[in-house]
Amino acid sequence: MHKKLILSGVIALGMAFPSFSQTSPQVKYANTISVEDLTKHLTYLASDQMQGRDTGSETGKLAAQYLADFYKNLGLTGPVNGSFFQSVPLVTANFSKVTLQVGKSKLVENEDFVFTGDGNMAKTAKSELVFLGLVTDENLAKVDVKGKLVGLWAVGVRSNDLVKKVMDAGAAGIVIVSMEGQANFDRIANRYKTLAGKGRIGFDKETEQRPIFMVSSDKMGQLFNTPVEKLKEAAKSTPESIASQKVIYQVVKTKTPVDAVNVMGFLEGTDKKEEVLVISSHYDHVGVSSTGEVFNGADDDGSGTVSVMEIAEAFAQAAKDGMKPRRSILFLNVTGEEKGLLGSAHYGDNPVFPLANTVNNINIDMVGRIDYEYQKEENKDYIYVIGSEMLSSHLKKINEYNNITYTNLILDYRYDAEDDPNRFYYRSDHYNFAKHNIPVIFFFNGVHDDYHQVTDTVDKIEFPLLTKRAQLIFHTAWDLANREQRTPVDGSNTRTER
Known part of the structure; x- marks a missing residue:
């Protein structure tokens, strides 16, 4: 985008930008964000020693302590009654036995099926598996689902509402197809198999008899x-034709119970100072496979975590030099993102500082x-920006101004589309701020072959590019923390349901 176009749009909106230049003091502090420091921190946090920083694990706690010590040494304060930790009350649910037999065929968990539901049964249940296909009122009128397992065809749609509708109609459980092709299913099954035995981490809630x-x-x-x-054809309007x-x-x-914490440093x-800017990342990853291979999580999200650390250091150095930000800043490293955005959800429901502020x-x-998209491009200096113009008309332009x-x-902005099939907007921790109508901006480099693989290692990080991205985020944060007026909430949240 051309600089003139951005600035003309800014002027048209009457937005007052600070008069910064390449000689302004903030450049000095942005330049403290360095390849050397990012490399040092990430080499530790994404090392084999950290065993994948699984949520609530002993090495996850080591990572949390490393972050807390870092913030303390910067001179930041612990905002939870002097502590740098916010406890996140989680539990691990282990499904020690999951069996499914259809006819004479005994299916194998994480090979033939993946269990994604909930339940706890004292003994086996005997029933029928009926085919419903698409969840329509017409199909439900043709198939008796009460007390039965129900076969659903839910390819290319969000299945949560469909499952609820069928369960509300009296179904005992669901057998669901959510993607076509054996290869696509095998990738998910292999991930479940790799993580088998760890259980599912989440907030404690009453068990639902909802086997899926x-x-x-x-x-x-x-x-x-x-x-x-x-079967696909019958799913549309003739499900009763399937025996x-x-x-x-x-x-x-x-x-x-799981002992898990969010980590935060406060400036x-x-x-x-009553107004607070939150800069976040998740420091957890997915631990170790059942065969002992470490998911190092160097990019996901070691890269974001060390960026937050370096941005915090830049602001702390400015503060020591007498240039404290006008607004307060909370540097927040959350747990449990990999388990369903748990740490940020807990913060949103139990904020240390009022959400209104x-x-x-x-x-x-x-x-x-x-x-994948930029590997063959000549100019690889890019970053995906998501969510920046949904709730505030100013936030996107502020970021663009600082970038140019x-x-x-x-x-x-390709992944900022509301119909993005990847649904990246819903898959990271900003979501739990936006749902409370707090304007968000999410920085993301996209997916590569090592995403959620044991090959997501430090040696593959593009540290000069990581440095440049972190510096952009610092400049945007400096602007937001120091401008006269906070960004207005003049948009509506059109993406409220995950």
Whole structure:
């Protein structure tokens, strides 16, 4: 985007930008964000020693302590009654036994099916598996689902509402196809198998008798002894034409408390100190595989975490030099993002500072690599920006202004579309601020071959590019923390449901 176009739009809106230049003091502090420091911190946090920083694990606690010690040494304060930690009350649910037999076929968990539901059963249940296909009122009128496992065809749609509708109609459970092709299903099944035995971490809640078994499209065809294409056609309007099958299943569950924390360092502002800017990342990753391989999580989200650390150091140095920000800044490293945005959800429901006084959230998740889209591009100095214009008409322009003034990255908005099939907007911690109508901006480098693989290691990080991205985020944060007026909330949240 051309600088003149951006500035003309800014003038038209009457937005007053600070008069910064490449010789302004903030450039000095942006330049403290260095390849050397980012490398040092990430080499530790994403080392094999840290064992993948799993939520609530002993090495996860080591990572949390490393962050807290860093903030303390910067001179930041612990905002939770003097502590740098906010406890996040989680439990691990282990499904020690999950069985599914259709007819005479005993299915194998994490090979033939993936269990994605909930439940705890003292003994096995015997029932029927009936085929409903698409969840329409017409189909529900043709198929008796009460007390039965129900086969759903939910390819290309959000399935949560569909599952609820069928369960509300009296179904005992669900067997669901949510993607076509065996290869797509196998990738998910392999991930579940790799993480088998760890259980699911989440907030403690009453167990629902809601068994949901996800299968591939091919497997669904096998279960009903019907070719996949015929099954897809029947799913539209003739589900009753597919014969039901005898089924036996059981789910056994136990729960164990998890000791998990969010980490935060606080820098108090000056004349606008009651207003708070939150700069966040998640420091957790997915731990170690069942075969002992470490998921180092260098990009996801070691890169975002060390960026927050370096941005905090830049602001702390400015404060020591007598240039404290006007607004207060909370540097927030949350836990449990990989388990469902848990740490940020807990903060949003239990904020340390009033949400009404929280002016913005800048969220940084995966900013150290080059994705599929840019690998063949000549200019690889890019960053994806998501969510920046939904709630405030000013935030996107503020970021663009600082980019053209200081860093000149390509700001790519392709994943900011509301119909983005990847749904990246819903998949990181800014979501839990935006749902409270706090304007957010999410920085992201996109997906690569090492995403959620044991090959996401430090040696593959593009440290000069990571440095430049972190410097842009610092400049934007400096602007937001020091401008006269906080960014207005003059837009509406059109993405409220995950």
